[in-house]
Amino acid sequence: MRPVLGYFGPAGTFTHQALRSITDDEAIAFASVREALDAVRAGEVRGAVVPIENSVEGGVSATLDELIAGSPLAIRGEIVIPVEFGLYARPGTELDEVRQVLTHGHAAAQCREWLATTVPSAQVTEAGSTAGAAAEVARPDSRYDAAVCARVAGQLYGLDELAYQIEDNPGAVTRFVEVGVAGPVPPRTGADKTTLVAYMRVDHAGALLEILEQFAVRGVNLSRIESRPTKTTLGSYCFSIDVEGHLHDKRVEEALEGLHRICPTVHFLGSYPRADRARPVVGHGFSDAEFDDAAAWVRSLG
Structure with missing residues (x-):
């Protein structure tokens, strides 16, 4: 490797x-x-x-x-x-001279209003990437006047910055x-996230609710959930999920155990530190100590 x-x-x-x-x-x-x-x-x-x-x-x-x-x-x-997007052109190009703009489709969508307002006569063409658009515009014989791209791409290809932070959603x-x-899963930091993909056993009323309940009843908050086609039959979906917490947090561990019981397949894609280092709010009854105390109490009954 x-x-x-x-x-x-x-x-x-x-x-x-x-x-x-x-x-x-x-x-x-x-x-x-x-x-x-x-x-x-x-x-x-x-x-x-x-x-x-x-x-x-x-x-x-x-x-x-x-x-x-x-x-x-x-x-x-x-x-x-x-x-953050900018409009970049070959040195010497003025903003009012821009007639042909090249960029990636996502960048065009995120800057649509600014482009329509600031360079209304410009035609926007989609490229494979914003960096590729910058590389094309940098060519002396390019038919494109400017690229919408990240500042790093504009600088990389020696383009002039005609405008910056042109995205419609600051x-x-x-x-x-x-x-x-x-x-092996890295040690928990207390500010972690876990990503997994869960499949429904049978598509029926309440099937998604059964998956969500495994988290809700254990006090595990979801920060993202998206359905994705299983690519088997029409209408067959799995769910890509991010949860707040680490595999070695008792509440997350038990939630995954619950998923393993009700789902035919669960892909565990890792527990890792959150970029924002934000610690989840753990409700009463869901800390590791409270899980351990409850388990000890049950053992004492026998």
Whole structure:
């Protein structure tokens, strides 16, 4: 296994920016989330940074699906960065000269109002990535006048910043995860998150409620839940879930035991420190000490 990280590239994307927030070491860019995660499975890299959730667009379906598509992987950490876009052009280009804009579809959607208001006559074309858009605009013979991209991409390709923070939803963030091969769970910090995927045994009235009850009755809060198609039959779904807490918290451990009893399959995708280091609010009756006390009381009855 190479002692380097991989990431969903190319260089200059928000994923690259997230990677650089945790290391300045050599890293390998991959053209897709699937290729990045397959490289982890194959031992080509020791881990990979990929996007998993955006506060505006929601979950990143490619990552949610690919995490369970092959041999087991585990999330080792998360990174949250602000989603801030700028309009970048070749040196000498003025804002009122912009007629052709190139960017990724998600960036176009998140900057739609600003573009329509500020450069209303500009045609927006979608590219494979915001960094790729910046690279294209940097070419002297490019037919595109400007790219909507992250500042890191604009700087990487020597473009001028015509405007910054042009996103329509200030405060938007994207969450990334560092993924490695499955192994021992890191020690809990008290400010942890656990990710898993649960499958329904039979589709019936209350099937999702049965899954949710395993968390509710043990005081485990969910920070994300999304349905994903199982890719078997139409209408068959599994649920990708983030919970507040660590596998070794008694309330989380018992919730997973409950899921194992009622679900045909549960993929455990890791317990890891939260990026915001926020500690969950644990209600009365759900601390480890209270679980231990209750178990001791039951044993004393016999």
